[in-house]
Amino acid sequence: MKNTALHHIHESLGAKMLPFAGYNMPITYEGVNAEHESVRTAVGVFDVSHMGEFLLTGENALALIQKVTSNDASTLTIGRAQYSCLPNNDGGIVDDLLVYKMKEDQYLLVVNASNIEKDWNWISSHNDLGVDMRNVSDDYSLLAIQGPKAVEAMQSLTSVDLSSIAYYHFVVGDFAGFEHVIISATGYTGSGGFEIYCKNSEVETIWNKAFEAGAAFGIKPIGLAARDTLRLEMGFCLYGNDINDSTSPIEAGLGWITKFSKSFTNDKALLAQKENGVARKLVAFEMLERAVPRHDYEIVDADGTVIGIVTSGTMAPSLGKGIGMGYVHTAHAAVDSNIFIRIRKNDVPAQVVKLPFYKK
Secondary structure (H helix, E strand, O other): EEEEEOOHHHHHOOOEEEEEOEEEEEOOOOOHHHHHHHHHHEEEEEEEOOOEEEEOOOOHHHHHHHHOOOOOOOHHHOEEEEEEEEOOOOOOEEEEHHHHHHHHEEEEEEOHHHHHHHHHHHHHHHHHOOOOEEOOOOEEEEHHHHHHHHHHHHHHHOOOOOOHHHOOOOEEEOOEEEEEEEEEEOOOOOOEEEEEEEEEHHHHHHHHHHHHHHHHHHEEEEEEHHHHHHHHHHHOOEEOOOOOOOOOOOOOOOOOHOOOOOOOOHHHHHHHHHHHOOOOOEEEEEEEEOOOOOOOOOOEEOOOOEEEEEEEEEEEEOEEEEEEEEEEEEEHHOOOEEEEEEOOOOEEEEEOOOOOOOOO
């Protein structure tokens, strides 16, 4: 098990630590609901330093990214980021990721912690273009400072106008006394805020200064459990749950990051799916009775026939009701369709809804 540079701080704060993606990670501090509420109403800080970072440099860096990712990275300008995925050869997804354009010939790829080695090997296997690839995952820490008060709470720590950083944009500037920190508005919670990419040697000072600056705004440390409930309320996919090596971006509703204006891995098969339709689709649903759907619960129709599987589910803290996502046969995927979640032999009614679940 690896530890992040802030492991000792999480332990001193009494965090419940559990293994996650090869790291000892803080799951909760004071409880999921309280931490979730802090991010929705004030400001919270996540240590997500387990995420992976690859630096791609050279005149063919963009060409390599275009070849292995589904989105069109040629539209990026310096200071902008993009959500994308790495399609495999079998119609599934190697990983979902963020692509940052750092310089004219340099890009930062941010990948899921559980897939660092897999992604590195996959991209490397396609690098016949002489692109300089550096896996800097072990050198950098990542803090997500999220919530409606994040900008106001952190503004005293930087000369950068935080309110001017638009969604999916970033700035490289000073923060908490350090230069060359990446300040990025690519949050995973739906409540605003930004992410701080810094060196491992800098992160403890940044963490401490962030909590000093945010004290008057009710800042709290937040664990990965609340990160999951927050992202699910927004309908954001989690790799390993809602997308994986056998789910296609078209099935997963990620057609918007699958651009056929260029060629990329397995594009012909995915284009055929887009044009001809798919047999199953990822849908969002709300429980119509008080019940909590869980990963791998069966989804059935009114006759009790299995029509799909739950990929993510929780009791949504902001909504007070059970919500989830799952794959169902396309005939049952339309909004307002009535479905049932099989929970301990009981078929509990639910309804397909439009995302996001949480509307500000």
